[in-house]
Structure formats: structure tokens, C-alpha cells
Amino acid sequence: MSTPRYSIPGSAPSVPPRDPEGPGATTAQAPDAMERARSVAAVLAESQVEQVLAELDRDLVGLAPVKQRIRDIAALLVIDKLRMNLGLQAETPSMHMSFTGNPGTGKTTVALRMAEILHRLGYVRKGHLVAVTRDDLVGQYIGHTAPKTKEVLKKAMGGVLFIDEAYYLYRPENERDYGQEAIEILLQVMENQRDDLVVILAGYKDRMETFFRSNPGLSSRIAHHLDFPDYSVDELQQIAERMLAQRHYRFGAGAREIFHQYLERRIQQPHFANARSVRNALDRARLRQASRLFAERDRDLGRDDLTTLLPADLLASRVFAEGSAGEATP
Numbered sequence: 001m002s003t004p005r006y007s008i009p010g011s012a013p014s015v016p017p018r019d020p021e022g023p024g025a026t027t028a029q030a031p032d033a034m035e036r037a038r039s040v041a042a043v044l045a046e047s048q049v050e051q052v053l054a055e056l057d058r059d060l061v062g063l064a065p066v067k068q069r070i071r072d073i074a075a076l077l078v079i080d081k082l083r084m085n086l087g088l089q090a091e092t093p094s095m096h097m098s099f100t101g102n103p104g105t106g107k108t109t110v111a112l113r114m115a116e117i118l119h120r121l122g123y124v125r126k127g128h129l130v131a132v133t134r135d136d137l138v139g140q141y142i143g144h145t146a147p148k149t150k151e152v153l154k155k156a157m158g159g160v161l162f163i164d165e166a167y168y169l170y171r172p173e174n175e176r177d178y179g180q181e182a183i184e185i186l187l188q189v190m191e192n193q194r195d196d197l198v199v200i201l202a203g204y205k206d207r208m209e210t211f212f213r214s215n216p217g218l219s220s221r222i223a224h225h226l227d228f229p230d231y232s233v234d235e236l237q238q239i240a241e242r243m244l245a246q247r248h249y250r251f252g253a254g255a256r257e258i259f260h261q262y263l264e265r266r267i268q269q270p271h272f273a274n275a276r277s278v279r280n281a282l283d284r285a286r287l288r289q290a291s292r293l294f295a296e297r298d299r300d301l302g303r304d305d306l307t308t309l310l311p312a313d314l315l316a317s318r319v320f321a322e323g324s325a326g327e328a329t330p
């Protein structure tokens with residue numbers, strides 16, 4: 001059976017995607033200067049990519065190996081740019097990636113930054129991120145999958161297509177699974193339109209490895225594998241402080257220590273999801289703080305009252321309840 005050739009409109013093939021005068025040219029790059037750049041410093045200055053890298057360093061706690069890989073990828077793109085400016089670059093390097101790690105380890109957050117870096121360095125025209133799962137790509141009935149997948153690819157053109165829990169695309173137990181059709185379309189677009197679309201496949205590390213073993217075609221098109229480690233309790237604590245500061249909250253006297261104890265317990269319980277669990281725990285603490293303040297009808301509430309989380313707001317969590325170890329919903 002020969003598969004039809006898919007080409008997704010949106011990346012006009014007659015216009016090289018890196019053409020600075022192209023339809024997607026934006027203010028992020030100063031096109032002429034970018035084309036004339038002969039030094040790393042010139043590309044960095046024109047693309048302003050260092051700002052994104054600095055933000056990544058500053059905003060995200062931990063993730064040292066991930067941050068290093070992103071710097072390496074950025075370096076590769078900068079050097080490619082310089083090579084291209086001297087007429088050396090023949091073909092676009094593949095930038096498809098896999099992000100493996102447990103839930104809440106920052107995969108989606110980093111993918112957004114990656115899209116921005118790829119855009120600033122002129123690799124993709126728009127730099128937006130389209131995040132999907134199997135259900136967005138695969139239809140329930142015969143004939144539904146190709147249009148669904150192509151619609152998603154069309155939306156993602158010029159940016160990054162982020163496929164979460166990518167291994168669900170492939171169901172080996174199901175002989176006539178439509179997921180295979182989606183994978184075939186993806187493969188072709190990843191190969192033929194890689195100068196205008198970057199695909200990031202994300203999910204648990206072990207399942208992803210199994211998935212790649214049964215899909216060598218996909219595996220061979222992935223240029224960069226980034227592994228996201230679980231956070232330590234200290235890193236989770238720092239993440240919490242940052243999340244609170246961003247929303248104009250803070251831990252009051254004693255609350256910091258209580259939250260640390262909370263993390264030490266929570267990390268051992270089922271359904272722990274790294275930074276996502278931190279976010280959820282803080283949301284519930286804010287809820288309790290609100291109820292506590294709401295009860296004090298007649299008191300004037302000052303800035304301190306409204307911004308401070310007290311130990312009581314945290315201790316009410318079920319994580320601290322007697323014999324709660326193993327509880328699913330803290």
C-alpha cells in the first residue's frame with residue numbers, strides 16, 4: 001500500500017522559511033542585520049535569544065541538565081545561522097525532540113520557551129506552541145484520522161507541535177488502530193516540512209522508550225532527547241516560594257517549615273506530580289486562607305493579612321492527618 005504524500009499548507013514551500021522577508025517575519029529578528037551577522041555576538045544581539053535563555057535560568061528552579069541541553073541547541077542554531085550567512089549551510093538540521101519525565105517536571109513550560117528560542121533564531125516562522133494528545137489527532141471512525149491530524153498540523157505550522165503522552169498514539173494490542181495512520185502522516189511532515197515545524201514528543205521515560213522501540217521511524221527523526229528529572233524537596237520548596245511571590249503571597253512565621261514538612265510527606269504519596277502538586281497544594285492553602293479571613297467579617301484586612309499564608313492554612317491538609325500515608329487526594 002502506498003501512502004499518499006501529505007503536505008500541510010501554511011508553509012509556502014516557494015518561500016524559504018528563513019527568508020527574512022517571508023510572510024512570518026516578525027520584530028523579534030532584525031532581518032538584514034541577522035543575515036549580515038558574522039559573529040556569535042552579532043547573532044545573539046540581533047535575535048535577543050540570550051534574554052530567553054536568561055529567563056529560563058532565572059524563572060525555572062533546578063533542571064540543570066535540561067538548561068544545558070537548551071544552551072547547546074541554541075549554540076548549534078547560532079552557528080548554523082553563521083554558516084548559512086556564508087552560504088555553507090546546505091540543509092536544515094532536524095530539531096524534533098523528545099521530552100521525557102514524570103508529571104509536573106516542567107516539560108510543557110520548557111517547550112514554550114523552546115518554541116520562543118526556535119523562533120528568535122529564525123528556525124520557525126511564528127514560534128507558537130500547539131499542545132495535543134492522542135484524541136486531538138486520532139479519530140474514532142475510519143476516515144476521521146487523516147483530516148484531524150492534518151488540521152492539527154496546519155495549526156502548528158510555523159511553530160511547535162507538542163504531543164503529550166505520545167505513546168498513546170500507538171496501540172500494539174489493537175491491530176487496526178487509527179493511531180498508526182496519524183503516525184504515518186506525522187512522519188512525512190516531520191521529514192518534509194521540518195524547516196517549518198518542530199515536533200516535541202513528551203511523556204514518561206520508560207513508556208517513551210518502548211514506544212520508540214516499536215516506532216523506529218519516529219525515533220530516528222528525533223534529534224534531541226531531553227530528560228526531566230524529579231525535583232528534590234528543596235527544589236520544590238523554592239518552586240513554591242516563586243509561585244507564591246508571583247501571586248503576591250508569602251509564607252508567614254513558621255509556615256515555610258510546615259510546607260517543607262508537607263513536601264516531605266507528600267512526595268512519598270501516590271499521584272505525586274512534582275511542581276504541579278506544589279501548585280495544587282498552594283491553591284488549596286489560598287482557599288483555606290480565604291475561608292479563614294472570610295470568617296472575620298468586621299475586621300479591616302491589611303496587606304499582610306491578605307498576602308500571608310499561616311501554618312494553619314497548611315496544617316489543615318489531609319497530608320498531615322493521622323495515618324494519611326498512601327492517601328490519593330491530599
Ligand SMILES: Nc1ncnc2c1ncn2[C@@H]1O[C@H](COP(=O)(O)OP(=O)(O)OP(=O)(O)O)[C@@H](O)[C@H]1O
Nearest residue numbers: 059060061102103104105106107108109239275276
Ligand atoms: N523548574 C520549575 N521552576 C518553577 N516552576 C516550575 C518548574 N517546573 C514546573 N514548574 C511549574 O509547575 C507547573 C507544572 O509544570 P508543567 O506543566 O510544565 O509540567 P509538565 O512536565 O508538563 O507536567 P505534565 O506531565 O503533568 O503535563 C507549571 O505551573 C510550571 O510553571
Ligand SMILES: [Mg+2]
Nearest residue numbers: 107108109164
Ligand atoms: Mg505538560
